[in-house]
Each structure stands twice: as C-alpha cells, then as structure tokens.
Amino acid sequence: xxTSFAYTERGQGGGAGTRxxxxxxxxxLALAALLAACTAARFAYNQxxxxxxxxxxxxxxxxxxxxxQVRGDIDAFFAWHRREELPxxxxxxxxxxxxxxxxxxxxxxxxxxxxxxxxxNAAGERLIDPFARLAPGxxxxxxxxxxxxxxxxxxxxxxxxxxxTPEQRLQRRLDTAVxxxxxxxxxxxAPQRExxxxxxxxxxxxxxxxxxxxxxxxxxxxxTLRRVQAEPAQARVALRxxxxxxxxxxxxxxxxxxxxxxxxxxxxxxxLHNSTTPAQRQYAVRELQGYQRDMETLSAQR
Numbered sequence: 001x002x003t004s005f006a007y008t009e010r011g012q013g014g015g016a017g018t019r020x021x022x023x024x025x026x027x028x029l030a031l032a033a034l035l036a037a038c039t040a041a042r043f044a045y046n047q048x049x050x051x052x053x054x055x056x057x058x059x060x061x062x063x064x065x066x067x068x069q070v071r072g073d074i075d076a077f078f079a080w081h082r083r084e085e086l087p088x089x090x091x092x093x094x095x096x097x098x099x100x101x102x103x104x105x106x107x108x109x110x111x112x113x114x115x116x117x118x119x120x121n122a123a124g125e126r127l128i129d130p131f132a133r134l135a136p137g138x139x140x141x142x143x144x145x146x147x148x149x150x151x152x153x154x155x156x157x158x159x160x161x162x163x164x165t166p167e168q169r170l171q172r173r174l175d176t177a178v179x180x181x182x183x184x185x186x187x188x189x190a191p192q193r194e195x196x197x198x199x200x201x202x203x204x205x206x207x208x209x210x211x212x213x214x215x216x217x218x219x220x221x222x223x224t225l226r227r228v229q230a231e232p233a234q235a236r237v238a239l240r241x242x243x244x245x246x247x248x249x250x251x252x253x254x255x256x257x258x259x260x261x262x263x264x265x266x267x268x269x270x271x272l273h274n275s276t277t278p279a280q281r282q283y284a285v286r287e288l289q290g291y292q293r294d295m296e297t298l299s300a301q302r
Contacts, residue, residue, distance in 0.1 A: 041294045046301075049074045059149045060142045066134065073130035080126065082299055085119065090295035092116075093288050100284045103274045106267035113266060124243055131239050135225055136232035143225060150218040157214065161207040169207070173200050181272060184287050185280040192275050199268040205261040213254055220245055 044051075052074050056062075062070060092115065099108070161169060177196045182188055188196075224242040228235045249255050276284070 041291065042298060045294075045298050049078050059146050060138065061145050062142075066137065070130075070134065073133075077126060077130070079302075081123070082302060085123065086295045086299035088119070090292050090299065093292040093295065097285050097288045097292070100273075100281055100288060104270045106263070106270045109269045109273075110263060110266035113262065121247060128236060128239050128243065132228075132235040135228040135235050135239065138225060138229070143222060146225075147218075147222060150222075154211065154215065154218075157207075157211055162211065170197070170201055184284045185276055186283040192272060195272060195275055196268070199264070199271060203261065203264050203268075204257060205264070206257065209254065209257065213249060213251060216249070216251060217246060 049071075053067075053071055056070060057067070060066070096112070099112075160172065163169075164172075174193070174197050177200060178188055178193055181192075181196070220242060224238050228238050231238075249258070
C-alpha cells in the first residue's frame, strides 16, 4: 500500500511531512528509506548520514567539536535504524503488496498512516538525547542562524502554498499529487486526475492556519533552546516537552483541524486507489516489491 496520501497536505502537524528542526530531522533520518525510485532509494539511504549532517549544519553552523559530536550521533542513529527499523519497514511493504491488489477503505488507509506515524514518533524519541547533549552548547550566533533559516522556510512555504489565485494554488497541489501517485500507479487517467482535483478542492486543510502553526512551533523551538541555555540540566525534559507540543499542538482547534485533514487524506487515497485498474495495481505491487528488496538489501549491509 502506498502512503502518499500523507503528502497532500504538506506542512500540517498531523503527519510526516513539516519544516521543524527536530521533526524535520526525524523525517530526514527515519524516512530516508522511502525516497525516490528503488535503485535511488539505496543510494539515498547510504548517503543520508552525510545529507542529514549537511542539513543540520546549514541550520546551526557547527564548530569542530559540535561537528564531531553530531556526526557520531547521526552514525549511531543510522546503525540502529538499519538494524531495527529497516526489517520492520520491509515487513510493512510486504503487507502493503497484498493490500494493493484489492479495494481499500478510508479506515484501512488511516490505520496504515497511524502505523507509520507511530514508527516516526518512536524514532523521534531516539533523537531527544542527542539534541539534549547538543543544545546547551549552542551559541547565540547559532540560534540567530537557526532563526534566519526559519524565516527562509516561511518564505518557501508562502511561495508554495499561499501565493497566486485559489485555482493556481490548487493546480500546484494537484501537480504534486499526480506526480507522486504516478510513481506508484503509473500514468493516471483524466478521470483519476479529476478525482484528485475534486478531493483536494474539498480538503479541510488551511495553508494560512498551517503557516501560523509552523511559526508557533519555530518560536517554541527557539524559546526551548534559550531555556536550555539557562538550565542545561533540564535539556532533556525541555526537548521532550517541545516534541510533545509538535505532536499535539496547544493551539485551540488546531489539532482537530489537523486530524480532519488526515482523515480527508485517507479517504482521498482510498478513493484514488479504488479507481485504479488491475494494471495500475500490479504496477504498484512491483514498486512496493522493489522497495522491499531495497530495505532487505540495506538492512543486510551493516
């Protein structure tokens, strides 16, 4: 089964997908196994430690001592992920192959989404201790660098989701949805594209609300890191609390809206899948088989 329904509302708080330091680092690390085409996935995963370091360094501009520490923590994370998580991902992909050959309900799609979300949250727990070791030593200049990167991220989100007419914004989201769906099903028909357009147009997702939540999380992260500067012994507690606020927003009404967007995405995915032809479903099975082989190969390369 393809979980690409999760991308349709990029930037919301319910899923995988967001531009927050801890959560985004988690996605970079824990979802590297699910990138791109099959042969590219192996390359991407093997390069993910270096990519993850570059991404984090672009946000904090590490000094030599921090660089050594961060590289070591990233290597340790991937050693665990390769050993423990990749076999589980392979099993999940095997299960999805059976599901891909039949119709699905929205509840089934959401159940699989929750499986993925639970694995991401568990992986996120493993990132708390490394961040707790790093955070007390961050300098004011490094926090300013982080703030600049956050501002750039907000500009990118505005460009991607808030600019243009409603029709232009819908078309950009549709183009992304079609592109990602076709990675698993092959070419979509005109009625299938129209189905996606209709579901996207009816989505409860609100980009303005998402942008406001992203900015709240960014401010929360900066406040958390500054608190850690003053109370280094509380770093782990403070970062865990921050992660919990990422997973469940304290903003009134946001969590309900986020979960409504997830449920809509599940229904959208099921509707598209149930519209696929036998040939498209076999295409999806072959793609999932390729991913499964990649996970098994990568897991064996310890």
